[in-house]
Amino acid sequence: MRKKGQDSIKTREALLKAALELISRRGYLGATTKEIARKAGVTEITLFRHFGSKEQLFEQLLKEYSFLPKLRDLIPKVKRLSAEEALLGIGLAFLDTLKERERLVKIMLSEMNIYPDKVKVIYSRFISELIDVLGKYFSELQKKGVLIKFDALTGARAFLGMIFSYFLSEVILQGRMINSREQSRIVKTYVNIFLHGVVNRKGHG
Amino acid sequence: MRKKGQDSIKTREALLKAALELISRRGYLGATTKEIARKAGVTEITLFRHFGSKEQLFEQLLKEYSFLPKLRDLIPKVKRLSAEEALLGIGLAFLDTLKERERLVKIMLSEMNIYPDKVKVIYSRFISELIDVLGKYFSELQKKGVLIKFDALTGARAFLGMIFSYFLSEVILQGRMINSREQSRIVKTYVNIFLHGVVNRKGHG
DNA sequence: TTAATTTGTTAGTGATTGCTTACTTTCTTA
């Protein structure tokens, strides 16, 4: 009893989407092929006919739902802005991407011990690459004298790490929604700290 | 065939330790009771006689291997130091604790979607509490005029987040060891960024 | 309409897993 308009491609997509949701909730081992198929609106054997095995389905999921390369493209666009505006734009885009790919991040964190190689692919395709690009941007600003000397990669990791930890703590661990006002406020605070520090330079007493 | 010197308490501890290691490697569902028992040097039924069920064993594990409250006690001790030295001490102690409890952190990240309540207990017993304590410390420094005005809790989260992200990326994701030289270098860089920012204030051209 | 493709149905297999029952052996301690 195939439903109207449900051809092979849509079935495949429906299966991947169902797998993404269920695996992110129950983990790879906790999500059963039967349940994934049911959520996708097909029978179990259709899942196996499409992907061969549960593990191949998982691999396809990691490939297709990977992060977009949109952040890498963002940095060139942002270069003409002030460091303040540039970092704000990068930070907000980073947080948006994390929110968009929340399920994938959950899977990555959940399965990294069991499937370290598969997860490392996601990681290096996204965060470590982003650290690299941002680090190069910092190096340029250092050469121009805008920024002081520091290890640019370590700095890039620090900046993205602040935002990632915020995301991990609020969205993933606490399950909170963050509205765009709060998101803005947080990233602005982080940018300020990152650029200017927290020490009062005006003297005190 | 009980081995010498292996009484009930040691058996219990051995089971918890084996569960910690196996669950951190294979996940809760991936670690079997049989394997846990074998690693502990006892038979499977001994596991059930001690803990009743796999889930109760898991709960005991989360309770007993929780983080030490040593970080909370650290902040009072560090108050007489300069902000620079204080943050360095706090950062290093935080990273040490994370390394010490690496397996627990892994379990926490892996199981947070499946057992959110149990994991939240760990989280709030440790990191969120630490954010709180560090935030209060920042507030005091702000009142003294040492630090500028900023949301103290957000700042605390930023500082610890930088370090946590570093740990997550290097130790947990990449599986790297970090020696104390590198650890020192990283934390010093982070403290510097956090306190003074990265902007060159001496003018440039 | 015909032929190929895709999906459904039904039933099942073999392996694993958490957990139990019933009974024996070993250790501790009084």
Added chain:
DNA sequence: TAAGAAAGTAAGCAATCACTAACAAATTAA
């Protein structure tokens, strides 16, 4: 040394899970 506590042995149950076989029905494309 006697008794209770703790651990072992062996067998297995009931449920679940990934995956398959064989055939029927529905959809699509020619």
